[in-house]
Amino acid sequence: MMKDFECTQESYAREVLREKGLKSTTQRLAVVHVLHTSRKSLSVGEIHDGVKEMLGATGLATIYRTLEMFEDLGIVKRLHFPDGGRGYAFSQGEHVHHMVCVDCRGVFDFPECPVESFDYASVEKQGFRVKDHFVQLFGQCGKCAEAA
Amino acid sequence: MMKDFECTQESYAREVLREKGLKSTTQRLAVVHVLHTSRKSLSVGEIHDGVKEMLGATGLATIYRTLEMFEDLGIVKRLHFPDGGRGYAFSQGEHVHHMVCVDCRGVFDFPECPVESFDYASVEKQGFRVKDHFVQLFGQCGKCAEAA
DNA sequence: TATTAAATGAGAATGATTTTCAATTAGCTC
DNA sequence: GAGCTAATTGAAAATCATTCTCATTTAATA
Numbered sequence: 001m002m003k004d005f006e007c008t009q010e011s012y013a014r015e016v017l018r019e020k021g022l023k024s025t026t027q028r029l030a031v032v033h034v035l036h037t038s039r040k041s042l043s044v045g046e047i048h049d050g051v052k053e054m055l056g057a058t059g060l061a062t063i064y065r066t067l068e069m070f071e072d073l074g075i076v077k078r079l080h081f082p083d084g085g086r087g088y089a090f091s092q093g094e095h096v097h098h099m100v101c102v103d104c105r106g107v108f109d110f111p112e113c114p115v116e117s118f119d120y121a122s123v124e125k126q127g128f129r130v131k132d133h134f135v136q137l138f139g140q141c142g143k144c145a146e147a148a
Numbered sequence: 149m150m151k152d153f154e155c156t157q158e159s160y161a162r163e164v165l166r167e168k169g170l171k172s173t174t175q176r177l178a179v180v181h182v183l184h185t186s187r188k189s190l191s192v193g194e195i196h197d198g199v200k201e202m203l204g205a206t207g208l209a210t211i212y213r214t215l216e217m218f219e220d221l222g223i224v225k226r227l228h229f230p231d232g233g234r235g236y237a238f239s240q241g242e243h244v245h246h247m248v249c250v251d252c253r254g255v256f257d258f259p260e261c262p263v264e265s266f267d268y269a270s271v272e273k274q275g276f277r278v279k280d281h282f283v284q285l286f287g288q289c290g291k292c293a294e295a296a
Numbered sequence: 297t298a299t300t301a302a303a304t305g306a307g308a309a310t311g312a313t314t315t316t317c318a319a320t321t322a323g324c325t326c
Numbered sequence: 327g328a329g330c331t332a333a334t335t336g337a338a339a340a341t342c343a344t345t346c347t348c349a350t351t352t353a354a355t356a
Contacts, residue, residue: 171352171353171354172353172354173352173353174352174353192343192344193343208343208344209344209345209346212343212344212345213345234343
C-alpha cells in the first residue's frame, strides 16, 4: 500500500480501476503520480525513469502495459509528435487539444476547443460521421521563446 | 525514364525535386504514383507493396528515405493514427486537416480548417507562439457506415 | 557517351514495443 | 491478520519498425 502520493488524480484512477475490477498496484499509482507531477507530456522512458525514482527497479513492460490500459480507461492521452515520438499526458477531458512546445515538449492547455465551434455540416454532407478529433498546436512556450 | 504514370502530382514532384537538385528516380516517381492513385492514406508497407507491384523488387529503405524527403519537401503529409501507426497521404495544402475513417483508413478532405477561424488570442495570452497545427477528425466514412 | 554526385539495394544494426512465463501481489474471505 | 486466487509484475526473449552502411547503380549534365 502506498499513501504517500495521494492526489485527486490518484483517487480518480483508483476508482476507475476498482470499477473495472483491476488492481491499484503500486506501479500503476506511481505512473499516475509521475504524470500528475509533471507539467510536460512525458515519453515512455521518462515515465519509466520517474517510476524507478519512486519505487526502484521497475520493469519497462509494466510501464507500457499501464499506459495502454490507462489510455483505454481514459485516464491518460497519448500524443503524437511530428517526428513520430509517443508522449503521454494526463487526460484533461474528452478530447485532446493541447499546445505542445517543440523545444521543451511542455504541454499547455488551451481553453476552448477550436473544433467544437466548427461547423461539421460540410463534413457530414460527405457522409462522414465524426466520432472524435485530435488537435495539437505546435509552437514555442513563453519560457523557450525567451531562452532562444 | 518512366513516362507511363504522368499526372499533375508527378510533374509537381519532378519540379520540386529539380529545384532542390534532387533526382527524379523511378522509385520516387512510383511512390508519387502509388500515393496519388489511392484515395486512402497508406502505411509504409502498403506504399512499398504498391511500388513493388510497379517496379518489382524495391528496397524498403528507399521507401522510407523517399517518404521522409517528400515530407520535408511538403509533397506528402505524415499522419498519426490513434494506435500510433504511421500513415502518409498526398499533401493537400499547408496544414494537415483530414478526416480519417477508422475502418478503411480512407482520408477525406475537409473544406475549411477549424483552427484557422480559431481565436489564438487566449492561447497567445499565455505566451505561447503557435507555429503549426495538426488536426485530424476520426470517424466513419459513408461507405463504411453503410457496410456496418 | 563519359563523368560524377546522388540514389539504391541488401542486409546488418538499432531501438522501441510486445510477448512469455514463472514469481509476486492486491483484494477478497474468513 | 492469514490464506486464497486471479491479476499483475519482472526479466529476458521475441518481434517489429526504422535506420544505417557501403558497394553498386543511375540520373543529370556536359
